[in-house]
Amino acid sequence: MTTPNKRLPGRLPGWAKVLTAVALVLALLFAGFRLSVVPGLKDFFGTETHDRSGPALLKSIQDISRYDAASGNFQVVVDLEKDTKFLPDAIRGTRTLYVGAGTVDAYVDLGAIGERDVTVDDDRTTATLRLPHARLGKPALDPDRSYTVSKQRGLLDRLGDVFSDNPNSEQAVQRLAVRHIGDAARESELTARAETNTTDMLQGLLGSLGFKEVHVTYGSPTQP
Template sequence: MTTSVRRPPRRMPGWAKVLAALALVLALLFAGIRLAVLPGIKDLFGTESHDRSGPALLKSIQDMSRYDAASGNFQVVVDLEKDAKYLPDAIRGTRTLYVGAGTVDAYVDLGKLGEKDVTVNSDRTKATLRLPHARLGKPALDPDRSYAVSKQRGLLDRIGDLFSDNPNGEQAVQKLAVKHIGEAANDSELTARAETNTTDMLQGLLRSLGFKEVRVSYDP
């Protein structure tokens, strides 16, 4: 009578487990792409968005004493590239081409006028005003007109996005877009246009009140 000896099951090597897991991930990614391409399947496995945000809370109220006299629309193309020092771009590195559109307002602060800045003659027919020069407000990026044209990422960056709370973040290119828009506004004639519009507004207002001569000047 012979007895059979059971052989212990062979254990899969560690490197084989890693390859199997990687193959499974690639298979799932490929299957997701195939499902997104097939008609009708996308709607079956699609996602829905639900806005469960709470009500907006009023934190503070500020009285505005400035006159927004002009507004400029700007657009800039940002090409931001980040490279690793010792790795090729295919492994580690990103490059984003981003179109940023936004506005910059130019205003005159009328709240800083003092008694010496406004003079009126005795019969109220002549008025002289001395105003501070126009200033630029902060650039405001328009999300509806700003978008990423292309994004190139290395393999390690793509893997990192899987574990990131904010994958494909565009904060860096958005900050650069705001910076370039602000620089373009400084180089433009937006403040000069704001002062011209402010002068026209004040002259029209005071003349409608009976003043025949209205002079508006700006601090040197």
């Protein structure tokens, strides 16, 4: 004669465990949403921010011989979308709209000038200088003027953000913004403006030293 199985007290059935796990995931997903829509709820917890960073360490010192002659301000709107094959965007996929603002400097490397690139007449009234062409520096993204407009994520991506160490990572859109800013700088007249400003600076400087004529040209520096 068989006896019916008796459920041990305190143990949850299988379906109850599944419902509990789903409820926990939903609670994690919508916890941030509830905090953002209930006025004053964040202030109630009294969150504080503490900067416990260590002191900055000097790694190296480098002499600079370039003349920063022009600087351009750029802004780009990055629309980055990542899709997954065979899955709808609601399940797996992200789309980020990001406004990136930054600057690019144009400079002339005065350290590349050799003795043959500078000639002065016997009366020391006329000077001729041959300088290398202006170049562009690396684009610098300004975090104070760059921001995310919107970010859409699928369900699996939201779950990944919950357990991620860096759920707000925007490195992909930031790198893309820097690349577009660099492309825009190369297509602009920034280097031409830098050469004009460098010429004006040298003519004014040498003119104050008594030179009546100052001729500045740009090209490859003469090798010694």
